[in-house]
Structure formats: structure tokens, C-alpha cells
Amino acid sequence: MEPMETKVSSGFADVLAGYYAAEQRYVAAGGVKAGADFSEMASYLHPDVVGRQGPTVPYPGDWHGAAGIERFFALFTETWSSLELSDIQYFEGETGLAIQMRMQATSVATGKRLDTMVGHFLTFEDGLIREFNVYYRDPVHVFEVTRPDRG
Numbered sequence: 001m002e003p004m005e006t007k008v009s010s011g012f013a014d015v016l017a018g019y020y021a022a023e024q025r026y027v028a029a030g031g032v033k034a035g036a037d038f039s040e041m042a043s044y045l046h047p048d049v050v051g052r053q054g055p056t057v058p059y060p061g062d063w064h065g066a067a068g069i070e071r072f073f074a075l076f077t078e079t080w081s082s083l084e085l086s087d088i089q090y091f092e093g094e095t096g097l098a099i100q101m102r103m104q105a106t107s108v109a110t111g112k113r114l115d116t117m118v119g120h121f122l123t124f125e126d127g128l129i130r131e132f133n134v135y136y137r138d139p140v141h142v143f144e145v146t147r148p149d150r151g
Helices: 012-028 065-079 139-146
Strands: 045-053 061-064 080-092 096-107 113-125 128-136
Touching: 012 065, 012 080, 012 096, 012 113, 012 128, 045 065, 045 113, 061 065, 065 080, 113 139, 128 139
Parallel strands: 045 128
Antiparallel strands: 045 061, 080 096, 096 113, 113 128
16 A cells, blocks of 8 residues: 555545644643643544554553543643654545554653654544554553653
């Protein structure tokens, strides 16, 4: 599969680009603890959205609905003090996108910097994000970067 341009015929990438930009602003604003407004991010989410993270990252599990995604991001912003997403490549399907990107973030607990590749697999419904699954190149490293008791 060839990487897609940011603008694809389905509009999925445009929706996702807006969501990622809102996500980075939310994290930079300090998340829920700092009173950051989640409504911009929520505007991209289907009412029945489900976000899934693997078992070894600091925020594992399935997160349901916009309220669940907001709870996820409360934990996410307690974990990372900065977030940069770059080198984003889109791969379009009939109902969704696969995305490969570089994630750089700084751990709140350790001050250590994470620099890794991440895969997101998303489906869309009614022009909104319906489901996303996130995979890190090295999820154990993600966990270790965030743990003060790890070397």
C-alpha cells in the first residue's frame, strides 16, 4: 500500500488531521487537571466511539463514548507533558484509515523522552471517528519510560 496524501477522497484524513491537531492542543493545555476544554476533540467522535489501547501501556483497556475517551485523555495527560505527532502517513480503506506516525512525548513522572512509531487503525461512521486501535512499536518501552522505578 502506498502512503496517502493528507487529503483523500473519503475525507477521513481531514477529520483525523483535525482530531490530531485538537489532541495536541489539549495535551499542551494540560488536559482536564488544567481545565483544558475537551469539546473540540469530542466534536470529531461518534457517540458510540471505542478507543482501544494494549495491556502494557500506562493507559490500557477499552474506552467507550466521548466520556470514556475524555477519561482516557485525563490519564494520558497525567502521563505525558508534551506530545508531538509527525511523519504521518495515511492508508485509506472503504470505512477507515490506517495511520503510521512518529510520536514524541515527555513523561511527567520521569522527564524521559519517548520517540517511537505508532500505528492507529480507525473506522468512521457518519463522518466521525467510530473506533480506533493503537499499537506502539515497542509498548514495553512506552511503559518503562513512564515508570520512575525503571532504568
